[in-house]
Amino acid sequence: MASVELKDFVKLYGDHVAIKGIDLHVEDGEFCVFVGPSGCGKSTLLRMIAGLETISHGDLTIGGRVVNDVPSRDRGIAMVFQSYALYPHMSVRDNLGFGMRIAGQDRAEIDRRREGAAEMLGLGPYMDRRPSELSGGQRQRVAIGRAMVREPEVFLFDEPLSNLDAKLRNQTRLEIKRLQQQLGATVIFVTHDQIEAMTLADKIVVLQDGLVAQTGAPLDVFERPRNLFVAGFIGAPAMNILPAEIGEGPVVRALGLEIPVEDGVFDLPLPGTSVTLGIRSEDIVPDGHGQRPQTGADVSGAVKFSEVLGNESLIFFDVGGVELVSRMQRPRPVRAGETLSFRIDGTRIHLFDTETETTLRRD
Amino acid sequence: MASVELKDFVKLYGDHVAIKGIDLHVEDGEFCVFVGPSGCGKSTLLRMIAGLETISHGDLTIGGRVVNDVPSRDRGIAMVFQSYALYPHMSVRDNLGFGMRIAGQDRAEIDRRREGAAEMLGLGPYMDRRPSELSGGQRQRVAIGRAMVREPEVFLFDEPLSNLDAKLRNQTRLEIKRLQQQLGATVIFVTHDQIEAMTLADKIVVLQDGLVAQTGAPLDVFERPRNLFVAGFIGAPAMNILPAEIGEGPVVRALGLEIPVEDGVFDLPLPGTSVTLGIRSEDIVPDGHGQRPQTGADVSGAVKFSEVLGNESLIFFDVGGVELVSRMQRPRPVRAGETLSFRIDGTRIHLFDTETETTLRRD
Amino acid sequence: MSAPLNPPISQAIRAEARKREIAARRRSGRVALLFIAPALGLVALFLLFPVVFNLGLSFTRWQRFSGLDEFGGLMNYQRLFMVPYFSDVVINTAMWVIGAITLPLAFGLGLALLLRGVPGEGLFKSLFFLPRVLAPAAVGTIWFYVYAPDGVINSLAGAAVGQDIDYGWLFESHTITPAIIMTFVWQTLGINMVLLLLGMAAIPRDPIEAAHVDGASSWQIFRHIVWPLLLPTVFVVTILNVIAGFTAFDLIWVMANGYPAQRSLSLAVYMYYETFSNSRWAFGAAIAVMLSALVILVSWALTVMQSRVEERIR
Amino acid sequence: MAVDISDPAFIETLKRRERAGQKPSYLRLAIAVVLLIAYLVPFYYLFVTVFKTTDEYLRSSVLDLPTSLAPFWDNVVQAWTLGGMGRASINSMSYAVLGAGLATALAAGAAYGLTRLKLRSANAWFMLIFAGTLFPFQMFLVPLFFGFQRTGLINTWAGMVLVYTAICIPFPLLVLRGSFGAIAREIDEAARIEGASEWRVFASMILPNAKGPLIALFLIQFTFVWNDLLFSSILAGSPEVRSIMVALQALQGTYSSTGPNVVVTASLISSVPTVVLFIFLRRYFMSGLQLGT
């Protein structure tokens, strides 16, 4: 296993700058997830690491060796593609063995590794099938198996789950995580799904338009988004974002309420300054559903409509013309028009500079 | 608007029986969702109602009229296809107008209805574009518009959201619901996504292999699944399912615990009988996270791993070799191997006959 | 940990990046050219160079033994219009092109609609397609006897009307070209039909079903949904037919055997005739150029139309 | 439930009803059969004629059934010897196999270079090769004839193979460019990461995945070369190298009086390979057609 280091990465497609200067360190054995909206450069970055795109500028170090000019095959990496990229004309067995075969490895070694991977992934019964005769999840596992037999130092995954249906996606997610832990592998994983990113990553890298918006552990990114973009991108439903104003005392004024702010958490500007306030739906707690936050502000509003998810409901309600969404645990049926009371958890609010959109939180 | 009544529906494809005898009543103005795994017969059922497949056996009544032998066009229905099925060579305007035009309706009427639909769906700016020049969401709306201008008694939707990305899907879901309420329309909606089903439906019809597994209001189906299949299908992550045994007193024994059972809720068999116990992840509450259930049983186990979702985490833990999943609200980081205590909510457990897999709950 | 947002990318970095990219592209371009070279070489030598050479030839006076080195200007092009039976050539060519466009298409479409869903569709398709794999020379040979005075057509017609018919279909100036065109139709009908069937099969079922629900009758569905969506295929088929019609050679050469050739000549055969029977090399080259110009012009026009309709239904 | 789907009798009733619902149109079938019969009359003529002697042919109606099957061999032998078809069919077979095979292979290589490798202005390179088919064949006749005469390639076996190969390249290139383009890029990339060289990717990844089109193209070009009269009649006039179609035409056009029965038999002989290929590989022929469009 090896660490991966990106220094000053830039990628040019013609005149279009797709990657605008990225530095990144992925530790040995770390599960690093690149997440971001479509077109932000996740795949490009991964492909540069894989050697499928030239590195226009910057240095790539894998396991301490600069590999800019090393061809893919010698970088000690293996890649799992979104579409799996299985060789459609080969059986599962041959898919697993192809790389070793052309490398001229001896049969015994090929078989050993192949059996190992097949066993670990439960591919035994399918070894003689073609990819087209496999289900999505099985294909997925073959793709991973093909990567495994290479015994790479770094695994690269490009949205490997997005072609699976919801159930299978959840299940495979778990498998990948387990496998990584078992192998102790360094993994770089690309996704645009923030749930995937949160659940899998040791380290999340949120990309925005060719740049890194934030790097950190999942909870860190979720709880301390560095800017409005990350705040809005991570978490579903998206954080409630409202204009607010700094009040006297550590207090934020919004929706006609005064929400107390914990001392020392934010670098608060002068009172009267406009700021942007972010509140996650689970931090607007409907009265009687879940623990009532101790510090905070009470608010009530007319329900516009609700989405019943079973174990919880999302309540969309109106406060002075602003629509807020709250999460109701152990839900009860709620009718549109009904007025409900909520309590906003003052200890969990987010404040951003309205101009620069960066957080006001002290690091 | 009209009610729809299916009586004794059977569908044969060659030798394959795709629908195996279904009775169903959809009320006037009701939003009815067919949900079920792939291949269970949802589309087939919908297409039989639409008149795109013959009804092998049974009667279809729409608005009180038996329409088995009435061609599609005269059934008073409109359908929105998964692929939208827009006429690719016609502008949005012509797509909307086609049905009325060939029905020989006069121009003024065509324009009136078309403008109405376009306005309601915000299609005004796109009227002269072709489908290929529209985004997925816009196409979706055109498809709905085309159904609307028919002023049908019943709307049929076949997985209309599955081609949209997650964000757009959520948004369109809301729009469809709003529209249905506005028009007061009878809608039959097919999906395999249980979240979609839960959030949209007045009535959910869970299909399993050509048969109805359960019919009911969303919360009803979620909270009182009629059998193991529905219990496992509705809700994510899937319900914890474990073998159990009826104990003395109203109590269920499982995992070496005695979980008290509310009186009068279940038809309990004799003590000692094996049953199947279902517990949703949110009903296994980690100590200190969320309201501690009053009736229930305490259990503790070693965490195998956790999935961090931000506002909550899924904790997978081991109790005597059985893996359980619990949902942790307002999560804290949890390490694998850590031992946690949980409390199972005895008022919310599900019991099934091990043999027939049907619920033991009293109706 | 992470870079500041929006760091400037300096011109120097840009320039260096561009250089690296170009170098990489060069490297892979060279490999690509290696793969292309053999095909390109053969094509250049045997197809492209001859085209240029032919163009050059058409401006010389070369015929029979001499004149290769004499510049003739537009002489050969003017000469074409002075050929006494030029009008025959034009009329025949026009008949060929129009016949080749309309007949196989019309019959092919009719057959395609007729055969769709008929039991044994596959067998029908194969049998109607079969003549296509035969050589035009063989087909011409057989049809020569089919059209002969004591041939199949006359025998059948004679049996039908109850008297002997010995009409010489290929020996009468006003039937020879239509007769050969009908043979062409016989041979190409199948491929037209199969292409149209494939085109129809490629039309998604959804819009058709949607039209059903929308209340359209079968004819209305064909007229408003199937036909417009089939148009790109129709254009492709038409382009193929036009080229085939313009350049049809073997059938005419074989079937017009017994008949005074010139009256059945189309431009394509005329070119061959002047070149190899009359040894007017440069003139033949000029006719080839004119023919090429016509073919390219017409198929280009059709291609433009095709991409227009395709655009519309994309 | 009011229905019992485990009751076979009930299912049988339903099946019958379904079948009745989708009644095939017998009227259309009848029309199709009639048209087909009319369409196949020339084949009928062909098959009765090859069993007739010249004398029988001249004295009976062309539609009469032959009196015996015996004359067939005699006709074959006559066609074979008079037309020199033995030599000619070996020639044509070699032109067709080699020309079509080489062309498809070279076109595949070129298509690989054009679609799978990064090549600047790949489109222009493609157009350059494809320009070869924009022109009707008449455009090549004079230069090829003269050029072949000059270089001594005329009336040579190698010359014929070369010219057929060249002519057969552009169309497969057009098709394969599409087929290769439709193969997921990730497959090459995966192979490359696994250590495959360009040639390896081409041979082990791209070719096997375009097997259908490759076979179809080979068949189409084989048929074209086998059936070609134009080029072979100009570039290969001598008996040693002439093609089957030239032989057939010579037989039909000779001063000697071979009867129609022999000529028609020769037509049949000259059609055997393509027809046999068609019968066995129909699927590829038909799918190949679609490729071109």
Add this chain to the structure above:
Amino acid sequence: QDVTFYYDKSGWDEGFAALIEGASEASGLDIAGQQQTPTDRYQAYIMSSIAGGATPAIFTWWNGKQLDSLVETGEIADLTALWDEAIEAGWFSEAERELFSVDGTPYAIPLNVARWPVLYNKDAFEAAGIEQPPQSWDELIAAADALKEAGYVPFNAPAVGGWMGFIWFSELMIRTDPDAFVGLTDGSVPYDGPEVQRAMEIWTDFYERGYFTDAREQDETRFMVNEEAAMYLIGEWTAGILANRGMEPGEQIGAFLLPPIDAETENSVIVEAAPIVFSADAMEEMPALMDAARYLMSPEAGNALGAANGIYSGNLMTDAPNAIVSDVNAIIAEDAPRSIVRWWEAVPPELQGDLVSQMNAFMLDPTEENAQRVMDDMQALNESYWAFQ
């Protein structure tokens, strides 16, 4: 191999093999034969070879205008000396030399010389009560009528192969006005003038009388072999073909020359001559080639060809290969008709195809109107050709 001998005569392979072997032996050169068909592409091959400066060493050609234009290239060897020798030896006469000369200089040697008589079915004549071949036009008409009476079609006149249209046209022209015929071929006599009008009238008249077989028949000798037609105006080499199909020359088949229409018309015969020519350069490089040429002119060569393919080389010292040739030899010895170069060779090559196809067209629709149209069209083509010269 030193030299290649190109030829286009398919079906003469055996004869050519013998000729080539003899020539090789006589010259000591290694000569190889190379057949190339069909004729138009053979000519194309030779012409483009010459245009490209690579004149084949030996090849067959055509006489008349075809030879003129070939000689014009300056690539062809002058064979005066050889001819002098041959005439000296009594192999040929001056008349033959003339057939192979351009402006009085011989440039070719004969491969074969064929006269165009009428071949007739002796049994048919007998059946129709005709005792001897017609000596005058009236006798010809009478014989034709008698044959019709007896159930025969008098003349076999196919139009296959695209070239046979000129046979009756030229024959009727020389029987009415041989000079006008010659004038046609050099542009001095128009194709729609009175001379042609007259020939066409007779031709049309013959068709009206039902003297000709169906021109659409593809098997040119079918009606002769089937004994449906009695006479066949054609080159004497056809005797070989008929013999192959079971009609023995001399026994079943006889020959006569068509009589002139008017008594005062000069008696003449159409002669088709196939020359062999030599490249001047090759001759200079390899003087031994002259020995090959001498052999090819010799009686031995003529006999070899006659034995192999029944072809008459025109050499006076050879044996007639069949009875027809000897009959014609006898007739010519007796009547001494004027030898006239066949229309095909006499006419400018560029006009050949266009004009003959008009004549074919007439045969397929032998009406008066069509005759007029054909004459007009021929003249139009003729005019435009000469205008271009």
